[in-house]
Amino acid sequence: MKLINTLLFILILLTATVLRFNNLFEIPYTHDEFSALFRTGFDTFHELIEKGVIVDTLPAGVQVFLFYWIKLFGDAEWVVKLPFILFGIFSVYLIYLIARKWYNESVALISASYLASVQFAVIYSQIARPYISGLFFSLLMVYALTNIIKTPERRFYLNSIVFILAASICSYNHHFSLVFAAITGISGLFLIQRKYLLKYLCCCLIIMLLYVPHIGIILSQLKMGGNENWLGKLPDDFFVKYIEYIFQFSSVVYILTVLLVLFGFIKIKKQDIQIRQLILFACWFILPYVIGFLYSKYVNNVMQYSVLIFSFPFLYFILFGHIKQQKAIINALLVVIILSVNIYALVSERKHYVLFYKSIYESVLTDYQDAKKNYNNIASLVDSDRDISKYYIQKHKIDTGFVWFDSFADHRKEFVTFLQNQSQSSEYLYFGCLSSNNPVTVSVIQDYYPTIELQKNYFGGTTYIFSKAPCKESRIIDCLDFESKESKGWSSVDTSKFVDTVSFSGKYSYVIDSNSEWSFTYTSPLIKIIRNKNNFIDISVRGLLPVDLRDALLVASIGEGDSVIYWGASSFSDFSENKTTKNDWVNIHHSIKLSDIPVNNKDALLKIYIWNKGKNRLLIDDFTIRLRYGNPLIYSQFQKI
Numbered sequence: 001m002k003l004i005n006t007l008l009f010i011l012i013l014l015t016a017t018v019l020r021f022n023n024l025f026e027i028p029y030t031h032d033e034f035s036a037l038f039r040t041g042f043d044t045f046h047e048l049i050e051k052g053v054i055v056d057t058l059p060a061g062v063q064v065f066l067f068y069w070i071k072l073f074g075d076a077e078w079v080v081k082l083p084f085i086l087f088g089i090f091s092v093y094l095i096y097l098i099a100r101k102w103y104n105e106s107v108a109l110i111s112a113s114y115l116a117s118v119q120f121a122v123i124y125s126q127i128a129r130p131y132i133s134g135l136f137f138s139l140l141m142v143y144a145l146t147n148i149i150k151t152p153e154r155r156f157y158l159n160s161i162v163f164i165l166a167a168s169i170c171s172y173n174h175h176f177s178l179v180f181a182a183i184t185g186i187s188g189l190f191l192i193q194r195k196y197l198l199k200y201l202c203c204c205l206i207i208m209l210l211y212v213p214h215i216g217i218i219l220s221q222l223k224m225g226g227n228e229n230w231l232g233k234l235p236d237d238f239f240v241k242y243i244e245y246i247f248q249f250s251s252v253v254y255i256l257t258v259l260l261v262l263f264g265f266i267k268i269k270k271q272d273i274q275i276r277q278l279i280l281f282a283c284w285f286i287l288p289y290v291i292g293f294l295y296s297k298y299v300n301n302v303m304q305y306s307v308l309i310f311s312f313p314f315l316y317f318i319l320f321g322h323i324k325q326q327k328a329i330i331n332a333l334l335v336v337i338i339l340s341v342n343i344y345a346l347v348s349e350r351k352h353y354v355l356f357y358k359s360i361y362e363s364v365l366t367d368y369q370d371a372k373k374n375y376n377n378i379a380s381l382v383d384s385d386r387d388i389s390k391y392y393i394q395k396h397k398i399d400t401g402f403v404w405f406d407s408f409a410d411h412r413k414e415f416v417t418f419l420q421n422q423s424q425s426s427e428y429l430y431f432g433c434l435s436s437n438n439p440v441t442v443s444v445i446q447d448y449y450p451t452i453e454l455q456k457n458y459f460g461g462t463t464y465i466f467s468k469a470p471c472k473e474s475r476i477i478d479c480l481d482f483e484s485k486e487s488k489g490w491s492s493v494d495t496s497k498f499v500d501t502v503s504f505s506g507k508y509s510y511v512i513d514s515n516s517e518w519s520f521t522y523t524s525p526l527i528k529i530i531r532n533k534n535n536f537i538d539i540s541v542r543g544l545l546p547v548d549l550r551d552a553l554l555v556a557s558i559g560e561g562d563s564v565i566y567w568g569a570s571s572f573s574d575f576s577e578n579k580t581t582k583n584d585w586v587n588i589h590h591s592i593k594l595s596d597i598p599v600n601n602k603d604a605l606l607k608i609y610i611w612n613k614g615k616n617r618l619l620i621d622d623f624t625i626r627l628r629y630g631n632p633l634i635y636s637q638f639q640k641i
Helices: 002-021 031-037 045-053 061-073 077-102 105-117 119-125 132-150 156-173 175-191 194-223 238-246 251-264 275-298 314-320 328-349 360-374 386-396 412-425 440-445
Strands: 378-383 428-434 451-458 461-467 476-480 509-512 518-525 536-544 553-560 563-571 585-593 605-611 618-628
Touching: 002 077, 002 105, 002 119, 002 328, 031 061, 031 386, 045 061, 061 077, 061 132, 061 156, 077 105, 077 119, 077 132, 077 314, 105 119, 105 314, 105 328, 119 132, 119 328, 132 156, 132 175, 156 175, 156 194, 175 194, 175 275, 238 275, 251 314, 251 328, 275 314, 360 378, 360 386, 360 428, 360 451, 360 461, 412 428, 412 440, 428 440, 440 536, 440 585, 476 518, 518 618, 536 553, 536 605, 553 585, 563 585, 605 618
Parallel strands: 378 428
Antiparallel strands: 428 461, 451 461, 476 618, 509 618, 518 605, 536 585, 536 618, 553 563, 553 605
């Protein structure tokens, strides 16, 4: 039996190794890794701290490690990622040892099988950031503390040294691994044998003293303003989505996990359930989330799945800790099933080796190269990070015959002028962009290049090829052209304001006079319009605008009951700059990116209207609402595909 269990554990470690080393030389850098790499090119340690650490919001540990690692071994992707991949494999080994000491061989094999094969652990093993390193040292700290608690008479001082070093590294690794180290350390006070308590307190004091040199860095980071709230408001369903992420958003993994939990209750006796241990590991798993939740709710949102990685393996102890020691054949069956199901979810459902291995920063440039080869007479536009792009331009020897989107900055007139000029000489337009690009950009492009000939979707961005051919798929949700007095979905349309003296198309247009602050409104249940959260709603209206145009906005909002969950607007003045004469009609656009809006209510209402804030006299025509297919992979690393 012992031999079989040993072979099973070796199988788990081999699986963890293969999953993390798979196509090692093809694993790309992420944005965060590039950010860290760009902050390692300094000559001195002092300069690294001043310009590479204090400017960030994270502790110095991993940045200092990368500084010396790259100096010694270079900055090739696989070289930089290698230590973190090893941390991921060793973490599987540690969770096995910890589970075996607290529970039994079966729980150890089950926990190690999950940690070896779920995407949460695999993906962060392949990213050179302070997540999998923090998990490794958190588990090493727990392993040492476990030995101190359970067998203090054996190698107490060796285990104490490991505990001190691991906890100290956790404190320098990430703020959340520091939080977990603090929670673990406090737990030890209640679990350590009384005669060893003073020695343990000395260990905790040494850990705190070792952190003192970093306090100055933390204070300097705080003086610089800390982290901007780029994450936005913490979603109400964050914890639910986090649990789904741990289990790979996979129905088969959910079913397997529930069956394993139920399996553990077969022939179990009340005294077999170890309540004290259950409470301990529940605290270790839950408290980091609770602390992060409270901080995010009342100070600044810092919650991402990655910051909870240091404590997440203890969920396996909560779920499976009641499973009794099983026969070797049962252990073998459980391990094979767990690994098979999780690998299936990782490869087939999460498509990890396809999606994660395709860098959007690289793809916007390689797709540009392909577009130049495959399409004659094509103009090219790229919206990406310039520093990261330089890396791939040099790597693939890519020419820079494209135009940078950020060269237009906030000057829409210059962008439109560029499109006008290109459309006169180029039949096609290539556009590669990150997910941060303003969703209205595509609508503006389609004024000159109406048809999307090709759209390639990636995690973090999209590339397009547009053509001047007339668009065959209108995907119009609704259009008010004022040629008919019927206006389904539109309220307060005053037919007395129809004008037949001037129009963009047809016979009639509509006047919004200077006494009207609000136009008519389009209202529709969102569920009737769109059921795919990754799509866009593109809104446009033609306007004949006065020369002295004051505030006027094309507005869209989404509400749930009395709450407004989205409000967005485009200013008419952003588009009026492109008028050449006072009789020019201008196309005003606004686009809604549904993937960024937390719509949870089936009764959510979409409202669209014009807010004539400056009390202008406006003529409008062809008020159109369209559906545009989005990128289903845009947030695929963190959402269900």
